[in-house]
Amino acid sequence: MEVRRHDIVIVGGGGAGLRAAIAAGEQFPDLSIGVVSKLYPMRSHTVAAEGGAAGVIKPNDSIEQHISDVISGSDWLADQDVVEIFVNQAPRELVQLEHWGCPWSRMPDGSVAVRPFGGMKTERTWYAADKTGFHMLHTLFQTAMKYGNVVRYDENFAVQLLVHEGRCQGVAALDFRTGEVFPVVAPAVILCTGGGGRIFAFTTNAVAKTGDGMALAYRAGVPLKDMEFVQFHPTGLPDTGILITEAARGEGGILVNKDGYRYLQDYDLGKPVDVNDPEHPRKSTMELGPRDRLSQAFVKEQAKGGTIQGKFGDYVHLDLRHLGAKRIHERLPFIVELCHEYVGLDPVRDLIPVRPVVHYMMGGVHTDLDGATPLPGLYAAGECACASLNGANRLGSNSLTELLVFGARAARAAVEFGRQNSALATEALAAQAADQQRQIQERFSRRGSEPIARLRQELNEAMEVGAAIERDGEGLQQACNKVAELKARLQDLRLTDHSTTFNTELPAALELENMIDVAECVVQSALARTESRGAHQRRDFPKRDDQQFLKHSLAYRTDAEPRIEYCDVTITKWPPKERHYG
Amino acid sequence: MADENAILEVFRYQPDQKSEPTFQRYEVPFHEEWVVLDALNYIKDHLDGTLSYRWSCRMGICGSCGMMVNGDPKLTCSVFLRDYHPQVMRVEPLRGFPVIRDLVIDLDDFMNKMTEVKAWMIPKEERSIEQGEYLQSPAQLARYRQYSTCINCTLCYAACPVYGRHTEFVGPAAIALAQRYNMDSRDGGYEERAETLFDEHGVWMCTFVGDCSRVCPKNVDPAAAIQQAKVSATKDFYRSLVPWGKRRTET
Numbered sequence: 001m002e003v004r005r006h007d008i009v010i011v012g013g014g015g016a017g018l019r020a021a022i023a024a025g026e027q028f029p030d031l032s033i034g035v036v037s038k039l040y041p042m043r044s045h046t047v048a049a050e051g052g053a054a055g056v057i058k059p060n061d062s063i064e065q066h067i068s069d070v071i072s073g074s075d076w077l078a079d080q081d082v083v084e085i086f087v088n089q090a091p092r093e094l095v096q097l098e099h100w101g102c103p104w105s106r107m108p109d110g111s112v113a114v115r116p117f118g119g120m121k122t123e124r125t126w127y128a129a130d131k132t133g134f135h136m137l138h139t140l141f142q143t144a145m146k147y148g149n150v151v152r153y154d155e156n157f158a159v160q161l162l163v164h165e166g167r168c169q170g171v172a173a174l175d176f177r178t179g180e181v182f183p184v185v186a187p188a189v190i191l192c193t194g195g196g197g198r199i200f201a202f203t204t205n206a207v208a209k210t211g212d213g214m215a216l217a218y219r220a221g222v223p224l225k226d227m228e229f230v231q232f233h234p235t236g237l238p239d240t241g242i243l244i245t246e247a248a249r250g251e252g253g254i255l256v257n258k259d260g261y262r263y264l265q266d267y268d269l270g271k272p273v274d275v276n277d278p279e280h281p282r283k284s285t286m287e288l289g290p291r292d293r294l295s296q297a298f299v300k301e302q303a304k305g306g307t308i309q310g311k312f313g314d315y316v317h318l319d320l321r322h323l324g325a326k327r328i329h330e331r332l333p334f335i336v337e338l339c340h341e342y343v344g345l346d347p348v349r350d351l352i353p354v355r356p357v358v359h360y361m362m363g364g365v366h367t368d369l370d371g372a373t374p375l376p377g378l379y380a381a382g383e384c385a386c387a388s389l390n391g392a393n394r395l396g397s398n399s400l401t402e403l404l405v406f407g408a409r410a411a412r413a414a415v416e417f418g419r420q421n422s423a424l425a426t427e428a429l430a431a432q433a434a435d436q437q438r439q440i441q442e443r444f445s446r447r448g449s450e451p452i453a454r455l456r457q458e459l460n461e462a463m464e465v466g467a468a469i470e471r472d473g474e475g476l477q478q479a480c481n482k483v484a485e486l487k488a489r490l491q492d493l494r495l496t497d498h499s500t501t502f503n504t505e506l507p508a509a510l511e512l513e514n515m516i517d518v519a520e521c522v523v524q525s526a527l528a529r530t531e532s533r534g535a536h537q538r539r540d541f542p543k544r545d546d547q548q549f550l551k552h553s554l555a556y557r558t559d560a561e562p563r564i565e566y567c568d569v570t571i572t573k574w575p576p577k578e579r580h581y582g
Numbered sequence: 583m584a585d586e587n588a589i590l591e592v593f594r595y596q597p598d599q600k601s602e603p604t605f606q607r608y609e610v611p612f613h614e615e616w617v618v619l620d621a622l623n624y625i626k627d628h629l630d631g632t633l634s635y636r637w638s639c640r641m642g643i644c645g646s647c648g649m650m651v652n653g654d655p656k657l658t659c660s661v662f663l664r665d666y667h668p669q670v671m672r673v674e675p676l677r678g679f680p681v682i683r684d685l686v687i688d689l690d691d692f693m694n695k696m697t698e699v700k701a702w703m704i705p706k707e708e709r710s711i712e713q714g715e716y717l718q719s720p721a722q723l724a725r726y727r728q729y730s731t732c733i734n735c736t737l738c739y740a741a742c743p744v745y746g747r748h749t750e751f752v753g754p755a756a757i758a759l760a761q762r763y764n765m766d767s768r769d770g771g772y773e774e775r776a777e778t779l780f781d782e783h784g785v786w787m788c789t790f791v792g793d794c795s796r797v798c799p800k801n802v803d804p805a806a807a808i809q810q811a812k813v814s815a816t817k818d819f820y821r822s823l824v825p826w827g828k829r830r831t832e833t
Contacts, residue, residue: 040689042734043636043644098715101703101766103723103730110717134643135730142702142759154693177682206638239615242641338641341660453627496631501598502683504626504634 001182001437003430006034006151008414009170009186011158011213013041015133015400016382017192018140019093019407024415025147031415033150034184036173038157038208038507042141045194045206046403049133050245050334051117052125053400055090058114061122063087070398071574073119073290074391075534076550077226079570082369082389086398086405093404094126102139103128105331115331116250116283117397119290119581123250123283125397130245130334136400153184157507158212160436161189161220161378164425168220168377172433174440176507179500181437185429187421188377188414191217192407195361195383198511199519200467201460202313203358204236204243210511211518213384217365218517222373223554223565225386227363227518228526228536231394232469234294236357238312242338244354246396248347249287251331252280253320255294255354257306263316264289267297270582275322285582292393292535293581295356299469310353317351324348356469360399362390362535363525366554371410377421379414381406388552388569392534444506448492452508455493459486459512459519467523472539476527483520484561490516521555521562528564529553546576588612588667590621592633593674595681603681605672606630612667618658619647622673622685635685642799645733648740649685650674655737655797676740678749692736695752698778701759704771722767729762732802738794750783754794754804757785761807764814776815785811 008024010017013035024033035041056066066087071078098104098112105113105127116123128135144150155176162170162183170185196211197203218224234255235244249255254275257263262272270285281288289297298316301307307314320328320335325348329336332347339345339352364386371379371387381387382403389402459482466479490513497505531545532538551566587609595603608629610621619637626633637647640659647658652672663671679687709716738754745751760779763769779785788808795805 039638039644039646040693040734043638043646045639045644047644047733048639048641092711095711095715099703099705099709099711099768101763101768103727103766104715106718106720106723108720110719110722112715131643131731134733138730138734142696145697146700146702206644207640208638240640334643341642451627452631497634499596499598499632499683501596502634502686505631 001430001434003426004034004182004184005424006184006186007031007418008188008190008411009034009036009184010190010192011036011171012044012192012194012384013037013039013152013154014044014192014194014382014403015046015137015140016403016407017041017190018137018144019404020190020192020381020411021144021150022140022147023408023411025144025150027412028415029149031149034153034186035150036153036156036158036171036184038155038212040154041152042138044137045209046133046137048204048206048243049400050130050243051247051250052115052127052132052397053094053136054117054120054125054395054397055094055401056087056124057091057094057112057126058124061124065122066124068574069120070389070395072579073393073395075393075544075579076576077391077533077552077569079388080572080574081570082387085369086389086402089405090401093401093408097136097139097404100139100143103135105129115247116281116288117395118246118249118288118294119284119395121284125250127247130247130332133400157510158216159440159510160432161216162429162432163220163375164428166376167421168375169424170429172436174507176502179503181433181440183430183433185424185426187418187424188379190371190410190414191365191378191380191384192382193384195364196515196518197358197361199459199463199515199522200358201464202241204233204241205358210515212511212514213380214365215514215517217373217378217380218521218557220375220378221557222375222378223366223556224521225363225366225388225552225554226525227361227521227555228529228553229362229392229534230358230467230522231291231360231362231535232295232356233291233359234298234356235318235354237338237343238310238315238353238355240342241357242342243359244318244335244338244352245332248318248320248332248335249281251327252323253287253318255287256317256319257301258308259306262286263301263306264294264297267293267300268582269293269297289581290393290395295469296537298356308353313355315353315355318354319351320347321349360394362386362392362394369409370413371406372413377417379410381410392536440506444495444509445498448494450489450492451494452505452512455486455489456512456515459483459515463519463522467526470537470539471526473527476523479523480527480561483516483523487516487520524562525553525555525564550576586612588621588663589670590625591670591672592625592685594684596683612663614664616663618651618656618661618663618671618673621663622658634683643733645735648676648735648737650677650740655740657735657737657799660799676736678740678742678746679736689736691749692739692756695756696759699752699756699760700771700775701756701763703763703766703769704774705768706770716768718767726762726765729758729765729802729807731800732758733800735799737797737799738804741793741797743791743793744787744789748787751787752778752784754808757811758802758804758807761811764811779811780815785815
């Protein structure tokens with residue numbers, strides 16, 4: 001078994017992973033950086049982000065205002081030192097991406113354009129039409145190709161963290177082409193594997209988003225933080241869950257119920273301004289409220305009977321018609337394309353059916369503001385991490401910037417750690433990888449009776465019902481029981497493909513295991529948090545409870561269900577207040 | 583529920599089991615709203631777990647799921663069963679590439695070509711972060727924007743008759759991406775890319791059939807990029823003949 005050795009190993013080739021690779025590759029040309037990604041990097045889900053990336057750049061904006069928006073948006077569960085660092089570094093990172101060629105949309109004077117986004121009191125979201133994630137990812141990928149010291153392992157799946165004497169020193173990776181498991185070792189590892197939205201049935205997330213890095217860290221004893229906070233984006237297409245960007249509302253789109261009424265005004269999100277009024281859309285109110293509040297308003301409107309019944313669930317309408325063809329085609333061309341292809345509608349003339357859809361996980365691998373986890377040598381960045389920037393609710397357009405800021409920070413910290421801890425227990429690590437290969441072979445040559453698709457579907461249904469926008473103790477307990485049952489049934493999984501050449505059934509089985517671990521943390525953390533905050537709304541505990549729960553949850557792996565502990569939120573200059581929109 | 587079935591004939595090749603490719607016939611429920619990829623997922627989940635193919639975003643942006651459907655290169659997440667049914671759908675790996683297994687093609691050649699053409703920004707003038715962004719007018723952005731929307735799905739290679747015979751041809755997407763940077767007002771890398779773009783495997787191999795642009799699911803129009811590159815190379819050639827001429831660094 002060949003051991004591949006690098007100075008850093010990055011797991012995941014999406015936005016965070018590539019930003020980390022470039023940060024290390026550019027600043028330290030003498031170092032070798034391995035990028036292990038189960039997808040070709042440009043296929044990563046960063047590609048599907050649409051609306052934009054937030055960063056203070058215009059004279060009418062301020063660092064203080066962005067900080068305050070993020071903290072309020074987080075329902076005070078963000079760590080304020082992390083928010084300050086993020087907001088301060090955001091503009092630099094976005095300018096850096098511009099220098100690498102990102103085709104940001106422009107103002108007539110040639111400076112970058114910004115647009116309003118939900119929960120932001122000032123327009124500060126940089127955008128490349130409505131394919132911002134796509135352009136960012138391709139810019140990063142193309143830039144990364146320049147660095148000869150960035151070595152890619154495309155379509156290689158990290159199946160285990162290699163930990164020796166309390167230090168993470170690499171990963172065991174499964175090569176899809178050969179079916180071989182081999183060790184990729186380095187004194188520091190950065191997880192950049194994205195979220196796990198696929199644990200739910202109805203999600204904007206690509207099939208690749210199965211919480212892999214979260215599960216790897218969790219099994220190595222690293223806690224997953226704030227996993228109960230799952231973001232439902234208010235506007236997904238029914239059936240497919242395809243995302244209709246918040247930028248549609250940033251540009252002035254409105255949400256209406258079955259009677260054409262702007263129902264958000266009934267849910268403490270301010271008063272509507274006429275769409276022809278130059279004041280529209282008024283920032284941080286109505287359609288530009290934060291995502292948690294808008295998705296919750298949908299559920300309340302549904303209970304009131306104001307939504308429209310459809311073949312694929314209830315929905316409301318997103319109306320862009322008043323924006324006119326020119327603006328729609330210029331600012332939202334991808335939305336036009338998606339509506340045309342997938343629902344046969346033209347947003348210039350037609351209303352778009354939308355409903356809330358699982359989009360993002362605020363929680364993730366517990367890290368500090370440098371991406372360091374409690375396990376020495378292990379770092380994490382991007383959606384798979386929880387540096388506690390987003391708290392209980394992320395504001396739209398912060399995640400694309402987050403993966404740049406924290407991808408770069410994690411890389412620098414990882415390089416520094418690696419310099420001070422360069423010794424590797426190569427033989428022991430290789431033995432672990434060999435053992436992992438044996439375990440995988442043994443488990444998957446057994447012929448069980450449970451098809452992967454059935455377990456996955458049951459998991460999806462349990463999460464959809466139990467961990468929905470509104471939850472309660474009983475429903476969450478049922479979801480916990482179901483997940484525990486599925487975990488037991490995993491032992492009896494049926495695999496039919498025994499080929500070693502590009503076997504896609506084996507990774508699907510491993511992904512299912514990851515999803516079940518991540519799902520268990522979500523429902524157990526949600527059950528334990530007996531309050532309502534941000535995206536976590538408990539019918540049985542409808543109030544925020546700062547006395548008990550101004551805290552991050554930490555889910556630790558045990559042989560039974562996870563053990564839930566809590567740690568303090570860092571509050572510096574912004575003491576908890578009521579959130580106010582409108 | 584569907585009360586009729588759609589029929590797919592799917593290319594199967596498992597090199598560690600059988601040396602010869604075959605076609606396997608599957609029946610899946612016909613749903614009006616299903617894309618071809620949904621049918622493949624139904625096969626994978628319910629009929630045959632051994633079928634291998636790539637997919638991820640299922641919304642036409644990640645570029646993973648390109649395959650031949652009834653002889654035409656398509657993103658299978660963007661074409662519907664209803665576009666073919668009741669005709670049988672013949673699903674094959676993208677033409678012109680080595681097949682790793684079933685519908686999975688080998689992308690190494692394409693990935694190398696992206697590197698060879700230096701599809702990244704080579705700045706005309708260095709600028710520090712403190713100096714802020716390069717100014718670029720909407721009109722300057724519009725000159726290259728279309729080429730920057732390539733999703734690397736490689737349908738254009740599958741359609742290209744030249745690449746089908748001569749895989750050393752740099753090919754449509756890589757040329758379009760090189761042009762994307764050549765046309766960018768911030769970029770000064772034309773000369774560096776010219777070595778690959780205008781050598782014997784570069785733009786001159788293109789016979790301008792235009793199939794690349796016809797099959798492109800994102801309207802990138804690589805054929806236009808190739809013609810544009812030919813024109814700028816030709817101008818450079820004539821300029822090099824006159825004493826006051828000088829190779830341009832911008833197209």
